[in-house]
Amino acid sequence: xxxVTERKKTEQSLLNNQKVLRVFxxxxxxxxxxxxxxxxxxxxxKAMAERYGKAQDDLIGQPMFASPPTETGKRRWEWVNEVxxxxxxxxxxxxxxxxxxxxSYFPVFDDNGMVIQIAIFxxxxxxxxxxxxxxKESQTRFRDFAExxxxxxxxxxxxxxxx
Numbered sequence: 001x002x003x004v005t006e007r008k009k010t011e012q013s014l015l016n017n018q019k020v021l022r023v024f025x026x027x028x029x030x031x032x033x034x035x036x037x038x039x040x041x042x043x044x045x046k047a048m049a050e051r052y053g054k055a056q057d058d059l060i061g062q063p064m065f066a067s068p069p070t071e072t073g074k075r076r077w078e079w080v081n082e083v084x085x086x087x088x089x090x091x092x093x094x095x096x097x098x099x100x101x102x103x104s105y106f107p108v109f110d111d112n113g114m115v116i117q118i119a120i121f122x123x124x125x126x127x128x129x130x131x132x133x134x135x136k137e138s139q140t141r142f143r144d145f146a147e148x149x150x151x152x153x154x155x156x157x158x159x160x161x162x163x
Contacts (some may be wrong), residue, residue, distance in 0.1 A: 031101075031122040034108070035064045037084065038079065042117060058061050064120070074095045076103070084115050093125070100129040 016116055021043070025032050031048035043061050049056040065073035072094065079090045083105045090105045098113055101122045108117035 029122075031062060031120075033120045035080070035118050035120065037080075037118075039064045039080065048122070073146065079103070079105050080118050087113075087115055091102055095129075098126070099124060100126045 025045035026047075028045065029047055030045075031051055032045040033041055033048050034043040040063065041062050041064050046056060049059055052059060065077050069077060075092075075094060079092055080091050084107070086119050087107055087109075090106065092103050092105075094101055094103065102125045104121045106119040106121075107115040108132055110116045124128050
């Protein structure tokens with residue numbers, strides 16, 4: 001009887017841990033997923049599922065990267081292999097269909113130190129990239145204007161001293 005009670009407590013503890021993990025993953029607007037070494041989704045947060053246009057439960061058990069893989073999928077699969085080979089995290093920025101992502105891939109180890117899963121986090125940085133592009137364009141326009149002006153420009157501080 002004690003074994004059954006202990007097993008039920010362990011099962012309930014595991015269920016509670018899974019609920020906590022789900023809340024934790026879903027509490028961020030960043031995309032997050034956990035895949036096995038074959039690229040099969042083990043867990044995925046709400047933000048990433050919405051990006052794929054599917055329910056979380058529909059994506060679990062599915063391949064993370066399309067088959068046949070797109071160029072983006074091939075590149076990201078290379079990052080998975082790099083994590084497995086180097087046993088360390090990989091961070092890369094890439095673009096897919098006009099959306100820029102800051103991607104972080106982390107190894108998950110078993111008790112023997114072997115990589116058994118990959119945790120993937122991807123932050124949409126499209127706004128940041130667009131601002132960087134606009135700033136560069138503005139700097140280029142200002143530099144072109146300054147270089148083509150026939151007058152001289154000086155920069156002064158509040159006491160009108162050259163800086």
